[in-house]
Amino acid sequence: MAEIETQKSPVAPSYLIHNSNLQTEVMAQLSELVSITFVPWADRDTPPQLARAFLSLGDEMIRELAQLELSRQWEVGILPHPEATQAM
Numbered sequence: 001m002a003e004i005e006t007q008k009s010p011v012a013p014s015y016l017i018h019n020s021n022l023q024t025e026v027m028a029q030l031s032e033l034v035s036i037t038f039v040p041w042a043d044r045d046t047p048p049q050l051a052r053a054f055l056s057l058g059d060e061m062i063r064e065l066a067q068l069e070l071s072r073q074w075e076v077g078i079l080p081h082p083e084a085t086q087a088m
Helices: 024-033 059-071
Strands: 014-018 037-040 052-056 075-078
């Protein structure tokens, strides 16, 4: 049987961009499960090119961040948020 070579692509660093609604307890629980960097809204330009960015933000902030997401080619995931009625 022929041996198949597989190349594992490196996993992009993960960031969670959030506003003040994200509770400290939730952040602590997530930190135990995955390797993730928490980024407050004020530092939203921190994730580098090709990063994996999870957003815990309201609709307006998601819209405001869209151009940066596209220009840096982030992989984006939108998490449930009470102010994200249109995004969800």
